Amino acid sequence: MTAPDRIHASYLIETPLDPAAVAEVMAGEQSCGTFKRVEGETDALRARARATVEGVEPLDSAAAPSLPNARLKRQQVPGPWRRARVRLSFPVANIGANLPTLAATVAGNLYDLGESTGMRLETLQVPAGYRRRFDLPRLGIAGTRAATGVAQGALVGTIIKPNVGFSSVQTAELVGRLCAAGVDFIKDDEVCADPDHAPLAERVPAVMAVVRAHQQRTGKLVMVAFNITDEVDAMRRHADLVQREGGSCVMASLNWCGFSAIQALRRHTPLALHGHRNGFGALSRHPLLGISFQAYQTLWRLAGVDHMHVHGLAGKFAQADAEVIGSAHDCYTPLAEGLDDAVMPAFSSGQWAGTVPPTWAAIGRDDLLFMSGGGILAHPGGPAAGVASIRQAWAAVRTGQPLAEAARQAPELAQALAFFGTP
CATH class of the missing domain: 3.30.70.150 (RuBisCO large subunit, N-terminal domain)
Structure with missing residues (x-):
């Protein structure tokens, strides 16, 4: 102790x-x-x-x-x-x-x-x-589930692709298709915040119009993490805009905003704060230099974030699977005895239906954001089939069923296995 x-x-x-x-x-x-x-x-x-x-x-x-x-x-x-x-x-x-x-x-x-x-x-x-002298997460795991209406199971999410280049109208059109495909969560890429071709002042209202329309049709509010990375006053303005438009989440690049900026943002907005760790590799990849994820996430959780990126198993980045697994468990571990301050780990980087079994085997729970870009958007049956294949994979692993066996009654999963390859 x-x-x-x-x-x-x-x-x-x-x-x-x-x-x-x-x-x-x-x-x-x-x-x-x-x-x-x-x-x-x-x-x-x-x-x-x-x-x-x-x-x-x-x-x-x-x-x-x-x-x-x-x-x-x-x-x-x-x-x-x-x-x-x-x-x-x-x-x-x-x-x-x-x-x-x-x-x-x-x-x-x-x-x-x-x-x-x-x-x-x-x-x-x-x-x-x-x-206790620092901010707790406003939503954390339970609040994120409540905001998305996902009481159990992994939250299936995706990322706006192409990363940059779409206009506000094009972005909104894609978000509409992704909502219809059945995702729970959509996020901007870390390199797309307030670009000239899709400024947040235009993009947030355009995107939230289709999100609200989807909610009116289906009753489901998809959580969109708008990348509002900027200087402090601008982030406050952007968060206010997202809140006025009925949004539930904002995202910031932690390393480039800094502790004080993230604390100021946390204290300003009640929205979920999606912490993106891009640049963490510069702090962590050398084994005799920098900072481990356990210490890193401790500092950022003191700033009050609700979600933390941990990369993904068998993903496209350099981290070993053991590091990803340890990072997720760090997010679940209270920072101090007697506190419920866990944050939701966000699995990203090359995730698709085939990476669900190792994720379930290693983590043993589905209190996580399972974010798939190409695994949804590149699925040969389209985004809806991509989402379905991931949900089918999660349903299979929860009952101990191998994916190949589950795919016999799940055509979208079968397509994913044939297209993306052996897990």
């Missing part, structure tokens, strides 16, 4: 020096110390404000450094380059309810330390009282 006045973080480090000594440097650098003790840095102040080394676990060594380090090279420090897992804790009082400063504290200058040739923030835990 996390102490009520401490934030805990763990790191994977690489260094040619003593890892325990480097851990002490890390603790000092990210709290009240510098490379030499200064006037005013009393024992009393250090006892109150210094980060604490909670543990150092030696791991393997490497024959060559993982990252360049001009300081160590200049000093001609030889290897081997030792790896270790370091656990630190930080006083809550150093930070307060300040998300950018929390990120600067648990990461910040650590990536530039002259003692290391590898530095990765792996885990981040906050105490319950501290977590």
Whole structure:
């Protein structure tokens, strides 16, 4: 259990020096110390404000450094380059309810330390009282289900394709076809926010007109995540427009907007906030640099997002399936004991009916957005058949039926298997 006045973080480090000594440097650098003790840095102040080394676990060594380090090279420090897992804790009082400063504290200058040739923030835990000082998701899993009318089963979604280039009218026409096809969720691509050829001022009313018409015909309100990524005032205006038009969700590119902007947006709008992580690979792909998804999603959940992208199993991106699975379970895990603050993981990237079985097998639940672009829009029977094939796949896995067997009575699924290939 996390102490009520401490934030805990763990790191994977690489260094040619003593890892325990480097851990002490890390603790000092990210709290009240510098490379030499200064006037005013009393024992009393250090006892109150210094980060604490909670543990150092030696791991393997490497024959060559993982990252360049001009300081160590200049000093001609030889290897081997030792790896270790370091656990630190930080006083809550150093930070307060300040998300950018929390990120600067648990990461910040650590990536530039002259003692290391590898530095990765792996885990981040906050105490319950501290977590309550930040925004909770407005909808989360239960609220997203309620807003879409999907009481059980995976939410089947798709992405506007082509990513960019459509006019507002063309986008609305496509959304109308997708609503008729039976999707629960539609999102803009991350590269389409407020383009000249389809500005949000035109696109939102055009799209929501067909969404409302579909709702009047069928009773179902399809959730559309409009990409409103922009500077703060513009995002507030765009969110207000979506809300006036009867929409239920907005999307933002988290890494490029920043913590403060997302917090400001969360506090401004009651709509579902769909957190898109594009750019996360730059922070995570090197195993000895950056940040793991567990720590990353902890920070963004403190900003109050409702959905988090995790990519998809057997998808088109670089992440291993194990990382995708772990990321989804991170989204379901409360940030602190006694809280119900789970967010809905969004599976995307090359998803189709054939990736449903490994998803179900790995996750064991269907509280998720299963978003398929080509798997719906490229289905040989058209978008409605694409949606049907995915729903048929989910129905099969829930009863333990192999897809090939289910496809005998499900022509859309059979078409998908024949067209897209073996899962």
